[in-house]
Amino acid sequence: MTLRSLIGDWMSPRRATWSAGVMFVGLLLLVIWEMRHFYHSQQQQAQMHTAANAEMVVQWMESALDASRHSLQGVGDLYHLWQAQGLAQQDLAMLLKRQRDSLDVWQDVAVLSPKRELVATTAPLSLSIDESRLLQTLACNDCGPKSAVSPLYREGNNGSPYLLHALRIENSNGELDALAVAWLSPGYIVHVVNQLPLRSGDSVALLDTSARVMVQRSDDQREAESLLGKVVSTEQLNAFLDSSVLSDSWVRHSPLDGNQRLFTGRKLKTAPWLVIVGENTTVYLHDWWRRFWALLVGSMLLLALGGLTLRHYRHLYVAEQALREHRNRLAEEVTARKKTQQASELKAAQLKIAAMAFETHLGMFIADANNRIVQVNRTFSEITGYSEDEVLGQTPALLNSGRHDADFYRVMWRQLNEHDRWQGEVWNQRKSGDIYPQWLTISVVRNDAGEVTHYVATLSDITQRKAAEEEIHQLAFFDSLTGLPNRRLLIDRLEAALKDTQREGHYSAVMFTDLDNFKTINDSLGHYLGDALLNAVAERLSGIVRDNDTVARLGGDEFVVMLHKLGVNHQAATHSAEAVAQKLLKTLLEPIDVDGHVLQISGSIGITLFHSDGEGVSAILQQADLAMYQAKAAGRNALRFFDPTMQAAVIDRAQLEADLRHVIERQELTLFYQTQVNAHGDVVGVEALVRWEHPSRGVVSPGVFIPLAEESHLIGPVGGWVMETACKQLAQWARDPSTEPLSIAVNVSPNQFRQVGFVEQVETVLARTGANPQRLKLEVTESLLMEDLAAVCERMEQLRELGVRFSLDDFGTGYSSLAYLKRLPLDQLKIDQSFVRDVLEDPADAAIVRTVIALAHSLELEVIAEGVETGAHRDWLYAEGCMAYQGYWFSRPGPVETLSL
Template sequence: MLEPPQSQAAALETGCPAITLESISDAVLMLDRDWNIRYMNGNAERLLQVRREEVMGRNVWEVFPEAVDGPYHRAYQQAVETNSPVAFEEHYVPLDLWTEIRAYPSEAGLTIYFRDISERKAAEAQIHSMAFYDQLTGLPNRQLLLDRAGHALSLGHLGAMLFIDLDNFKTINDTRGHDKGDMLLRMVAARLRAEVRGCDTVARFGGDEFIVLLEDLGATENDAATAAQEIAHKIVHAFGEPFAIDGTDHHSTPSIGITVFSGGNVDEVLKRADLAMYQAKAAGRNTVSFFDPAMQARVNARAALEVDLRRALGNGEFVLHYQPLMCVNGTMAGAEALVRWSHPQRGMVPPADFIPVAEESNLILPLGRWVMREACQRLAAWAGDARTAGLEMAVNVSASQFHRPDFVEHVLETLAQTGARADRLRLELTESLLLKDVGGTVEKMQRLRAAGVSFALDDFGTGYSSLSYLHRLPLDQLKIDRSFIWGAAKEDSGAAIVRIIVSLGKALNMSVLAEGVETQAQLDFVIAEGCQYYQGYLFSKPLPEPELLALIANL
């Protein structure tokens, strides 16, 4: 238990502490049971920068309002409530003052002794800085990096380490002096910090070597690799701008090695990143290399695919194929427009290979606009042919496309420019799209529906089906996902789900279409359960327009 010095204790008992308390080195503040100041010695007056005659008798929390509900308040309250002394250290922000506190409760109130420990705290901070931070750049040093990396690895989350080495750094030291080399290192540190997230660690590992520690990079290894590569490429791009050193432009490039981790040993992760960096050096410098060759190949393939996608949009390499939408009576109700990529070297690239990349790179927006225009042009052309005049055109819409502020205007403008009938256009939305801003989604759908456009909910049952939003949406059709159809004829759980969806569609006055119908048994089942429409390979795969028209001619 903390005890006040004997001389001070005696002074307190006599009720005449002034002479004794004025002579000690501590600052002293005495409060009554109502938190009013009843005594303050000269040291407290000087330390707290107040005049005694102006604060005597006043409530301490009125005099020092910044301390209300803070550590001082809580500690003093604890001392009074438990009738036990407390001791602690705290930073009084308004005065930038570090204090060491001892508070002693009594029947009369509370006596507080405190002293200024700001110099000691500053020295401790300096020691900490020297121990864990690089003195030239202000970045975490090797020791702090190792601590943070060890913690990140212990969590088991997916992350990545980037090992960065400056190419030809020795040249600036040899030609312009070490002081200019130090200037460059400080500029590099600042540029690296600007290119990463706030939660990432940029450290100077030693000399001209830097480490970037990236944490929480996604759910899969590919997610982590893609995110790490994007940051690495941002760094390479940032280094493309020259560094202005004493009025002269200096060009410096990085070689970056990347390794992805989800646990393991810090030394091993560092070794892998270091080896990857040397691979980048061997590849010609100013480049990025992964430690895992297979991952490197996947990331390179994705990057190449994105480059090809951008080129393809400008070169007109995309085409639409059309899968018939069939009535169960054997007539054709319309067609779903499905984008295909006619790559000059790879041939016809399936959507599963390029749509995810288009989504991630935001190229889905120009691609989606092209699909909408092309589909509406075909729809307008079909209106002039007796064989196709009554057909609908279904077009898939991505979430990022739909949530664009100008989506409604773009659709209406496209219909007007192409001459396509709005009542023949059906937009297919996914359940995940509807989860964001249901109110805004309903408003957009209602505006388009007022113009004649209809809506289908695609892949129904695989997402976050919710009756709370389903009854609010101006939908015309539910499309049962193919995964339920494939097993439905065998009377597994898929059959029960199909029955539920058909009943739900009828209750909400929506038509129901079965996707992925591939066998006669599946078709017989969906007809028996009350589906009005179906699509699938039983009737036809998606076809180029000439083949579709030929198929229609033979119906």
């Protein structure tokens, strides 16, 4: 055999070139397969990221709408209560305002008649309600849902955007009684969307079903704000809107800013809205492009190396042909050596190709037909902690965590045998013992005869994805500070408990717990210690209740405890609830050490029991809330059970407050005057006392309506009317020489005195009425002096410059201090009637009065005693040096025409 024939039988240069080309094409195909797989992997991760963010926003919005729906049901309860009580329209508006203020997502709320006419509202008069198909559909008894949420509306052509959430209020026959309509706050929705953590290039938008932008957030926030109300129309978005699926993903250039993104859309189940979250393709494909260029450069280098090798091979082949006749044996040896070298190079190239395909970012292992592992890649070892030597010859059962039973693996093997493929989520165990979730894909490899030769598995660690899902669940249902259930989860559990009580007939209880004076601690020591205190309280409350009970935090310092299944006997259930509440109060009283600060707090608890009597969740929570406020009013560190009379009292108070807002325009206020006399019995002045003649209630006690005016911020108008009326009387008396010297004392509350512009208000009244300012005496109480004494003194000095005089009322009942008495520009001290009344029988009261008189004399102040009811009182006071008096012994309060001047 010649050298030419030997080499020709082995491989000619053409065949070598062809073989190298095949190997290079094979390598190129493997690189393309790897890059395609990596591309889809990166896109899948981006899709998971956008889907998780979209789901988070949907959960937040669903939670807000759920709270809105429950509050609208509460509006329905208030409307029926309002109807039953036969109250005025403004009473319902007052109740609606309180309901609105309890929910951040509401901007305003209204009640409409079945004909969609306005019954009551908290909205400004200029705000009109859109006559939309939303309200028309709800008004229909047989053709619509119970509640509905609107798309984006606008006031007129270019007005402010707004959203509506409406609910049917039905009577006992299921017929429409009214419509409850809430204006949802766009600002709150923007706040919710802004909570979403976005990466560079990400975007998020909230659209309605007309593809109109409600909220849009991206890197350029100024541009995002200009997109409000813009209609976005793309082929993929329109197809998603027309479909019945809740979630979909697509890639396209954004119609808003032109950037190409992967978008994930998620529809809300309870509203005609959808959330669109996008991730910039240049961001999530950054690693793909880096790997692409690296592989491209490597392939080009490999191609160049192969070309050089082939060129060298051709030179050797020609040399062998030239020497075939002269060195036959040498040529045979060289040919044999060359053949061996070529085979080695070919095998090395094949191994390199296989290694590149095997070393992906996914963990991989190959098992033989007996399910024994024969090869793993580096990523497998990084994920599991096992080296290749430790797993070769072992079965994949080495990784089992014990969380899956035999049925799980039986189903897996059945699918592998039937379909040659299985994929799913598996909990496996690392070498360290840690149990973790992974996504596992197994493929079956068969030979030409259909027999199984190998199993190829890929796996990825999905711990971070599971953590993200858990975080979404935690944010949606649990309080971020304490980890306790939030309002949404509490309502879910309350609804479930209601179904249990209706089915089994047992009692359960809800306790509203509010910490006393928490705001003072939070403001004085800082929010960090306040948060730590709330966490400590949450742990204590959770440690007292049973496992099937619920402790939730609604926000601030408000906690709710739900006690489940307290028994079928009402009295026994009441005792059980009271016993738990007493334990809660006791544990709250125990000192709490927070970072070296030993804090002492207490709580007020309101309790209501619920049974299978058809009460709703909103009504139960309102009852417990009312009982809690009753406990606070009882002095705190107390518990109270809900009493139906509480609701009546709240309604009555709201009615009284509504009437108080109109007392001036209805001219229901009048001034009574009680004379003040000197030691000779001469009248030197009067005190003005306001009275309210209610058209249906009769005379309302000042002890009732004055505190109400303080709390409802109506003391300004009422006090202003008293000041104006008293000054008019002074001006009238000034025209008669016999009454010109008389002064009028007017009570001024701390809130009225602190109002901005109070000095200017008094100056204006004096100028308008023409009253002599030296005849006007303002009576202030000691509580005014407890805050910012310097500012109080400055304001009093400004009034003194006008000629106004001051009397310190009820002296001795508050925080009496010589320091502020010396600083204040006072003219008179007024001894409180509580001391004067028992001065003849109680030595302590007598000693106090003597001290006040002596103090006034030492400070060169006038002193007057009120509550002088007998001549003996007057004589005793005169003997002690008090020369001015006021009380029933001289005259009772009455209209000006009844005075004996």
